[in-house]
Amino acid sequence: MSHYTQWYASPGGQPRLLLVDDHQLNVRVMYEMFRHEFDVFIALNGEQALEKCYELHPDLILLDVVMPRMDGYEVCRRLKADPELADIPVIFITSHFDEADEVHGFELGAVDFIHKPVNPIITKARVKTQLQLKQQADLLRRISQVDGLTGIANRRRFDQQLELDWRNCCRAQEPLSLMMLDIDYFKQYNDEFGHLAGDECLRQVASTMQQAIGRPYDLLARFGGEEFAVLLPRTDLTGAQYLAQNMLQKITQLAIPHPLTPGGIVTLSAGLSSTVPQEQHQPRQLLQQADQLLYKAKQQGRAQLQASLWTGV
Ligand SMILES: [Mg+2]
Numbered sequence: 001m002s003h004y005t006q007w008y009a010s011p012g013g014q015p016r017l018l019l020v021d022d023h024q025l026n027v028r029v030m031y032e033m034f035r036h037e038f039d040v041f042i043a044l045n046g047e048q049a050l051e052k053c054y055e056l057h058p059d060l061i062l063l064d065v066v067m068p069r070m071d072g073y074e075v076c077r078r079l080k081a082d083p084e085l086a087d088i089p090v091i092f093i094t095s096h097f098d099e100a101d102e103v104h105g106f107e108l109g110a111v112d113f114i115h116k117p118v119n120p121i122i123t124k125a126r127v128k129t130q131l132q133l134k135q136q137a138d139l140l141r142r143i144s145q146v147d148g149l150t151g152i153a154n155r156r157r158f159d160q161q162l163e164l165d166w167r168n169c170c171r172a173q174e175p176l177s178l179m180m181l182d183i184d185y186f187k188q189y190n191d192e193f194g195h196l197a198g199d200e201c202l203r204q205v206a207s208t209m210q211q212a213i214g215r216p217y218d219l220l221a222r223f224g225g226e227e228f229a230v231l232l233p234r235t236d237l238t239g240a241q242y243l244a245q246n247m248l249q250k251i252t253q254l255a256i257p258h259p260l261t262p263g264g265i266v267t268l269s270a271g272l273s274s275t276v277p278q279e280q281h282q283p284r285q286l287l288q289q290a291d292q293l294l295y296k297a298k299q300q301g302r303a304q305l306q307a308s309l310w311t312g313v
Pocket of ligand 1: 021
């Protein structure tokens with residue numbers, strides 16, 4: 001499971017904790033409590049807290065209830081309403097125990113309450129418990145999104161990410177490119193060498209393509225069978241074409257023997273479609289066009305890329 005573990009740890013390797021309180025002194029006390037064990041971030045009001053959540057995706061939030069303008073409850077409500085942030089656990093910090101308040105907080109989706117003045121031992125224990133639960137949940141989520149054979153993202157993850165990238169690129173009016181790739185004559189490869197060799201071929205192709213992808217927000221997924229898909233947010237047609245050609249070339253350089261292809265080695269065909277997403281369109285349409293271009297690459301002799309802008313007509 002070694003390749004899963006890197007997915008749920010933050011880039012710094014430590015869990016990320018976000019402290020939200022409008023009183024500097026409270027923040028300082030808790031910062032001292034946790035700074036040795038975690039990557040600790042601070043927000044002094046509700047708006048800042050939401051900004052930090054989008055920016056940092058913390059693993060846990062300690063959230064003061066009483067704050068001017070936007071209180072902790074409202075912050076929590078907004079977090080839980082956004083699918084991108086809803087899985088971040090929230091522990092409320094309150095100045096006194098009030099059963100009705102706590103019920104309200106749990107109904108909003110909080111996982112725990114801590115009372116001021118914060119007791120360091122109780123607070124640390126509760127924070128650790130919640131972080132362990134978060135890591136387990138993250139791990140399960142990752143596993144359910146990974147293709148068992150190749151270790152890259154599976155179709156489910158791809159579908160989710162396509163929706164997300166589409167929405168984000170639509171909001172920012174930035175280009176989104178989508179690539180569909182298919183191993184040429186793969187059925188014949190399996191027939192010739194058997195399914196275990198076929199599995200090994202899929203693994204090699206997947207890992208070589210993964211290496212060709214440079215940025216952490218680009219996504220390579222196994223779409224099904226011998227078909228792969230790549231999502232490239234903030235990438236225009238020219239940039240995506242460059243990457244696609246590079247991928248095809250790297251697979252050719254692998255020189256996996258395949259006696260039933262014209263060149264005697266395993267090759268890829270690819271369809272690439274690029275657009276600046278518009279609200280009146282659906283991500284599915286971009287996928288369909290990339291798929292049609294892949295079909296065209298197959299029709300025109302395989303081992304090639306067919307690429308086009310998609311403008312929605
Ligand atoms: Mg306060």
